[in-house]
Each structure stands twice: as C-alpha cells, then as structure tokens.
Amino acid sequence: MKYFFLLFFAFACVDAASAQDYVKHKVSKSETVTQIAKKYNVTPFDIYRLNPDAQNGLKENDMLLIPSVKGTGKSKPRTHLVEQGETLYSIARKYDVNVKDLEKVNADIVKGGLKKGQTISIPGGTVDAVATTSETKIEKVVATANMHIVQAGETKFSIAKKYHLSVAELEKQNPSITSGLQTGMTLRVASETRTGNASEPIAERPKPAIQEITVPAKTETEVVRKPVRTGYANYEVKSGETLFGLAKSFNLSEQQLIDLNPTLKDGVKTGMILKVPSKGSIAAAETRKDYTDLTKVAKGGDKKKLVLLLPFNAAKISADTTKATAERLKKDAFLNLTLDFYSGALMAIDSAKTLGLNIDVKIYDSEESKASSKVIDIIRANELKNADAVIGPFYQQHVEKAAEELNAANVPVISPLSKESAKKFSNLYQAMPSEQYTKKMVLDFMVGKGANIVVVSDPKRTSNREFITTNYPDVKFAEVDPSGSVSADKLRALLVKDKQNYVVLDTEKTGMILATTNLLLNEVANFKIQLVIIEPNETLDFEEISMKRLTVLKLVYPSMTRDNDSASAQGFRDAFKAKNRVFPNQFATRGFDVTFDTMLRLSQGKSFADSAAEQKTEQVESKFDYTPKDGGFVNKGIYILQYNEDLSVKEVE
Structure with a gap:
C-alpha cells in the first residue's frame, strides 16, 4: 500500500508542475543541482520536487523541469527570522547561499551583529509560496515510506541517527550523498534493525577523513596481544x-x-x-589493571537461579492480527528495544552453556508500562525470593518496587537500562551510571590530575553550575554575558602557565561553542589546554563543529561504552549476526553485557553481592564497577575518552 501512495504522490507532483509555469533546462557537463538552483533563483528542493530522479545524480544532457518563480503570482521576497544562537554561516547553509552574498544584502544588520528576532534578506530573488506548501506535504507523505527529505542544516549523521542507521548504511542506500548533502534531497532510510522511533538513536558518529589533519600521526593503542602465526x-x-x-x-x-x-x-x-x-x-x-576476567575462574558449583523480568507485554500482542503485530513491530520502539535486549541476553545464556556454568535461567513477562506492571504479582506467584539474582524490570519505578519486595530476602536486583537516580535499597544495583554520577566521574578525574579547571557555562544551564559550585568550590567560572559571549582577555586570565588547563564547555549553542573553541585554539601555543564536556552533547556532532577543532583541543568526554575490536568482542558480533541475521545494536549488546556479567558473578563460588563488592569487570562494550552509594549500589564503570590529533580515540590515563 505504501508504494501505491508513493506512485500516487509522484503523479500528483507532475500534475502540479503542469499547472504552474516552468522552464526546461538541459544539464551541462559536471553541472550540479545546487548550481542550477542558483541559476534560476529556486531551491534544490524545488528541482527535486519536479525531478525526483535527480537525487541519484545528474548526467550531461539530462532534461530538468525548473519552476518559474515569476509564473505563480504568489511569490514573496526570501527573508529569515533570526533565532537564538544562529550565525551567518548556519543561515547561509540553511538557504544554500554564500556568506559573502548574505552579508552584502544585510550590511546594516551584519555590522551590528545578529540578534534574535531580526528579519534578514536572503539573496536569490523570491521563493514560491506554493512550493513551500508542497514541501510540507512531501515531508509527511514520503516519511511514512522509509524516505526522508533533507532539511536545511541537517547532516548525514543527524539523519542517520534519526532513522537508526549508521552513516555508512545511509550512504550505501543513497550513493549520491557520498560527496555531501543538498537541501531538498529525498533519501532512502530503510533499515532491518530500525526500531521505528527517532527518540532511541543508535547511529555511530561518522569517522572523518584522515586527510583533514596534517600533523604527523602518533598512534597510541591499547591492544594487549599481537598474534604472529609462526608455528x-x-x-x-x-x-x-x-x-x-x-x-x-x-x-x-x-x-x-x-x-x-x-x-x-x-x-x-x-x-x-x-x-x-x-x-x-x-x-x-x-587483563586491564584492577579488572578481573571472570571467565578464567568460573566454576560449575551448585546450581544458581537467575531471573529476567522483561516487558514483552505479550497479552497486547496476542490480541493482534498478524498484520497488526507486524505494524506494532514497525512502530513500537519500546517493544523493539525489549526484543533487542532479549536477543543479547540469549547470546549470554548460550555463552554460559559453553562455559559449563550451572545456572537455571527463568524469563518472565513483566507486562510493564510507565504507569503499571505485573512485577509484584510475578515475584510472589513464582517465589522469586529464592532467586540468586534478578535482572529487570526496565522502568526505574518498577525495578525499585522489585528491590523493595525482595529486600528482606536479600536478592540482588539489577536495573539494566535506567539512568535515573534511584531510591536506595541495599539489594538494588544500578548497572547504568546516573547522569549525575557521570558528571562527578569526569570532574573527579580532572581534580585527581591536579589541573586548573575552568568552566564556560551557558547562563541558562543553572543546574550544572550549582552542582559544580557545591561539590567543587575550587573550579573557576569564566564570565559569560547573557548572549553567551566570552571575553577573550577574561578567559585567558583564568588559564595557568606550565599546568594542565581543562576547559569545561557546558552549552549546546553552536555559536557559543564556535566562539569559545576559537578562543582556545588561539591559546594552545601558549597554554596546555584540553576541552572537556561532562555529559553527552549532540551539538558537537553537527558538521558546523568540525572534527579538526575537537581533535586539536583533544576533547575529553564521558561514555558508558567503548569501541572494542578484540577477538572475543568480534566473536560475539559474528555469532550474533549468524543467529539473528543482523549485527547487534546497542541494546542487544547491553543485554549481553549485563546478563553475561551477572551469570559470571554467580559462578565464582560466592554470592553476586560479594563478587560485586570485590571484582571489577569488562564485557563487550561496558565495564561494571559497583560501589556502595547512600544505601544502594551504582556502577561507576565510566569510560573517560579523549580525541587525539591522529583521529584515534583512547581512554585517558
């Protein structure tokens, strides 16, 4: 049916084209859609709208239909309302115009600097109001059929992230974007592993071209064994x-x-x-210092009982028809997340069998949503107080109820996915470090280095400022005006010669990031400077923030996972692919790591609690270092990573 709508819409577009004035254009050698759009004072989207095949590339002598902005009678001057944090560069990119041309037609405004709420002119004549309406319609129709219209300011990474693809997958489906994106392009965004919800991203950060860096590479590696087959x-x-x-x-x-x-x-x-x-x-x-490879000391021993409480919500699915179930799998991101986690857990169970671990695993449907669950009923009906460990449920409020119910029996309950701060129970283990704890780990790392720490903070991000000033009174804050501007002289005055200076950037505003990093790049020859973020910051993924400036400033950032190219990690990925026909995503790998780590701890001849107190571990992507905190336990297994100028990423020491 979706293909019927696509065909219907394609014919509708042709009819619309015939109803308005347009001209024909014969493509010259090496001519691009962007060049043609500028020639006729239209947007690339206008051309793709009437010539959908053009997204696959142009050939000499191709004939294109070009909308005439003079023929509709509904044209209007191109203007733009400036939003907070926008720059001339970002606006120029949005409308696919040159920054110098933008400055020429807005000389008075540019002279005093851009301000939120200003209306500026966009060079290139007029824009067709009907085309704008059609653009909105295309966005709605095509998006339902695994297609995406490229919007101004979007990048390959942001689109891949939205549709649960890697950049490589996106480029494979759309070879024409390998050399770059153009506003208005229609892209294929189909994926076998896609969960159907853009709020659960799994795309990997794109690897930039090595040619960007001219500094001779000095590679540091953490490889701990090197096979050379000589006999x-x-x-x-x-x-x-x-x-x-x-x-x-x-x-x-x-x-x-x-x-x-x-x-x-x-x-x-x-x-x-x-x-x-x-x-x-x-x-x-x-083995990494202080970390134990539990597979080497795993014991059969007495049979242990492990329980997984996973939110399949099978009662809802069983009432569906086959077609409705298929539609649910396309749209229900939470169900897909659960199935991914479950597939990883099954791989862990298979690995445990291979190791000969003596564990009885029971899996129950927790039938949970944000508002309710069957967790307590399951615990009581199945005597789970006799279990040696329980993994799940997923929602924090329900995992806390499980911990409270099993607290008297001292059954460890592992929360596998939640980052929320938990109510404290002596048997509750948070396998995902909380956001607050992640910030603390990064700040503790910098303090432990005896470094000079300077924070450049967005005036509106008051919670992080309060957290830092309360817990780290020696940290300095750079003066920032309400618009986000930092004085170069005042920032320079906070830096210390002959000492490591960590500059923490706490903002998601592109303009503020560019301005601050420009100031720091000017000072790297005079001071030992490293840029730091204390929590994930998606703005740094935009193409406007080049990778080069982050590598020169050797960005330090926290991560709960790491890239692992070891033989055992690759073995897991290959085995998962052979069994499930796709490579594991982040939730499948998480399911493996949490489940396998728990099973190994139960097989050490001691309780899970004793192992968690004594042994730090690493699995495929994550490490587990449980520590007591306010009556409960939190995993402080955070990776603090750093960009290097040779484009490698390594864990800081």
Missing part, C-alpha cells in the same frame, strides 16, 4: 580452564580453537594437550 606448540589444559577462556587467552575464536583441536567438541578436560600458537608467536593475554 604451533602444545599446551596442557589446567584445572578450571574453559573453552571460552582458552580461546580468549590465545586470541582465537572458539571455533578456531576447535578446528585445531577437534576433541574439544566433547568438552574441555583437565590434562588435555592442545595444539595452540607457538610460545614465541603470541603474547600472554593481559
């Missing part, structure tokens, strides 16, 4: 060793180790002699 040797299996642990130690996948030693299909036995890479060909696997 093989014999290895005797020791007591307690597992297939998973052995494969990891020799930087092989489990299947590669089995291929070398077919007898492993029957299980790992103490005293077995295995064929492995020779002694001189591979370095012994190292």
Whole structure:
C-alpha cells in the first residue's frame, strides 16, 4: 500500500508542475543541482520536487523541469527570522547561499551583529509560496515510506541517527550523498534493525577523513596481544580452564580453537594437550589493571537461579492480527528495544552453556508500562525470593518496587537500562551510571590530575553550575554575558602557565561553542589546554563543529561504552549476526553485557553481592564497577575518552 501512495504522490507532483509555469533546462557537463538552483533563483528542493530522479545524480544532457518563480503570482521576497544562537554561516547553509552574498544584502544588520528576532534578506530573488506548501506535504507523505527529505542544516549523521542507521548504511542506500548533502534531497532510510522511533538513536558518529589533519600521526593503542602465526606448540589444559577462556587467552575464536583441536567438541578436560600458537608467536593475554576476567575462574558449583523480568507485554500482542503485530513491530520502539535486549541476553545464556556454568535461567513477562506492571504479582506467584539474582524490570519505578519486595530476602536486583537516580535499597544495583554520577566521574578525574579547571557555562544551564559550585568550590567560572559571549582577555586570565588547563564547555549553542573553541585554539601555543564536556552533547556532532577543532583541543568526554575490536568482542558480533541475521545494536549488546556479567558473578563460588563488592569487570562494550552509594549500589564503570590529533580515540590515563 505504501508504494501505491508513493506512485500516487509522484503523479500528483507532475500534475502540479503542469499547472504552474516552468522552464526546461538541459544539464551541462559536471553541472550540479545546487548550481542550477542558483541559476534560476529556486531551491534544490524545488528541482527535486519536479525531478525526483535527480537525487541519484545528474548526467550531461539530462532534461530538468525548473519552476518559474515569476509564473505563480504568489511569490514573496526570501527573508529569515533570526533565532537564538544562529550565525551567518548556519543561515547561509540553511538557504544554500554564500556568506559573502548574505552579508552584502544585510550590511546594516551584519555590522551590528545578529540578534534574535531580526528579519534578514536572503539573496536569490523570491521563493514560491506554493512550493513551500508542497514541501510540507512531501515531508509527511514520503516519511511514512522509509524516505526522508533533507532539511536545511541537517547532516548525514543527524539523519542517520534519526532513522537508526549508521552513516555508512545511509550512504550505501543513497550513493549520491557520498560527496555531501543538498537541501531538498529525498533519501532512502530503510533499515532491518530500525526500531521505528527517532527518540532511541543508535547511529555511530561518522569517522572523518584522515586527510583533514596534517600533523604527523602518533598512534597510541591499547591492544594487549599481537598474534604472529609462526608455528604451533602444545599446551596442557589446567584445572578450571574453559573453552571460552582458552580461546580468549590465545586470541582465537572458539571455533578456531576447535578446528585445531577437534576433541574439544566433547568438552574441555583437565590434562588435555592442545595444539595452540607457538610460545614465541603470541603474547600472554593481559587483563586491564584492577579488572578481573571472570571467565578464567568460573566454576560449575551448585546450581544458581537467575531471573529476567522483561516487558514483552505479550497479552497486547496476542490480541493482534498478524498484520497488526507486524505494524506494532514497525512502530513500537519500546517493544523493539525489549526484543533487542532479549536477543543479547540469549547470546549470554548460550555463552554460559559453553562455559559449563550451572545456572537455571527463568524469563518472565513483566507486562510493564510507565504507569503499571505485573512485577509484584510475578515475584510472589513464582517465589522469586529464592532467586540468586534478578535482572529487570526496565522502568526505574518498577525495578525499585522489585528491590523493595525482595529486600528482606536479600536478592540482588539489577536495573539494566535506567539512568535515573534511584531510591536506595541495599539489594538494588544500578548497572547504568546516573547522569549525575557521570558528571562527578569526569570532574573527579580532572581534580585527581591536579589541573586548573575552568568552566564556560551557558547562563541558562543553572543546574550544572550549582552542582559544580557545591561539590567543587575550587573550579573557576569564566564570565559569560547573557548572549553567551566570552571575553577573550577574561578567559585567558583564568588559564595557568606550565599546568594542565581543562576547559569545561557546558552549552549546546553552536555559536557559543564556535566562539569559545576559537578562543582556545588561539591559546594552545601558549597554554596546555584540553576541552572537556561532562555529559553527552549532540551539538558537537553537527558538521558546523568540525572534527579538526575537537581533535586539536583533544576533547575529553564521558561514555558508558567503548569501541572494542578484540577477538572475543568480534566473536560475539559474528555469532550474533549468524543467529539473528543482523549485527547487534546497542541494546542487544547491553543485554549481553549485563546478563553475561551477572551469570559470571554467580559462578565464582560466592554470592553476586560479594563478587560485586570485590571484582571489577569488562564485557563487550561496558565495564561494571559497583560501589556502595547512600544505601544502594551504582556502577561507576565510566569510560573517560579523549580525541587525539591522529583521529584515534583512547581512554585517558
């Protein structure tokens, strides 16, 4: 049906074109849509609207229909109402005009600087009012059919993020955007792994071209083993060793180790002699300092009971027809998130079986929404007070009810996804560090370095300012006027010679970010400066904020996950792809990490609580370092990462 609407709309567009004045244009060699649009004083969108095939690229002698702005009788001068934080550059990009041309037609306004509420002229004649109406209509119709109209100011990253794609996937579906986006383009945005809700982004930050940086690269790496296949040797299996642990130690996948030693299909036995890479060909696997590889000391032991409370809400689905279920899977982001987490958890259960862990896993439908759940009924009906650990439910208010219900029995309840600050129960473990705790970790890191800390803060972001001044009284704040402008002299006066200066940027305003980083770039030759953010900031992902300035300033930022290219991590991704036909997204990986970490802790010959108190761990993307906090437990496993000038990202030391 959606294809019927697309065809109907395409014919409607042609009819609309025939009803208004237009001219024909024959494409010259190497001519682009942007150049043609400027020539006729129209927008690229106007051309794509009448010539949808043009989004796939132009060829010499192609014939295009160009709307005539003079023929409608409904044209009006192009103007723009300035919004807070906008710059000449961002406005010029929005209308696809040159900044110098914009300055020429607004000389009086530009002289005094842009201000919110000003109306400025846009060079290029007039804009067709009917075209504007059609643009809105196209946005609504095409978006329902896995298509997207590029709006002014959008980037490949922001579009990929909106539709749960990687930039690579977006470019693969739309080869014409490889060299750049143009306003008005119609893009395909279909994805097998898309959850259908733009509020749950999973797109990865695009990797910029290395050619941008001219400074010689100095690469630092955290690789802990380097295989050089020069021969093989014999290895005797020791007591307690597992297939998973052995494969990891020799930087092989489990299947590669089995291929070398077919007898492993029957299980790992103490005293077995295995064929492995020779002694001189591979370095012994190292574990990150203070972190324990629980797979190496996992024990069978007495059977443990693990319970997962996941919000499938199956009662709603069972009442649906097959068609309605398919539609729900397209639109219900929360259900897709649950299924992704569940698929990752199943991979963890499979890995536990491979390790020989003696764990009985029960999975119950928590039937939860923000307003209600069946959690308490499930706990009481299934005697979950006898469980050794419970993962879930997802919503913070429901996981707190579960912890309260199981508190007397001292059953650990792990909250897998919520970042909210929790009510304190002695058996509640927050697997996701809260936003407040993330800020604290970054600030503690800077204080621990004995550095000079300066904050450039948006005047409206009062909560972060109060948090910093209350807990870190020695931190300095740069003077910022109500419009967000920072005095170069006053900022420079706060920096200290011959000492590390961390400048914390606490704003999402593009203009303020550009102005502050420009000031810092001018001072990097005089001071040791690093730019810092204490929480995620999506504005830094816009193309207007170039990657180069962030790498030169060696941006430091917090993250709950890290890129992991180790053999074991790649093995997980490959196994997940083989089983589910797609690579795992962030929620599937989270499901694996939380579940596998919990199962390993239950298999150490001690309780989950004892393991959480004594052992720090790392899984595929996340680390788990539970610490007591106000009567409960919070995971302080935050990665503090840094951009380097060679475009690499590494964990700071």
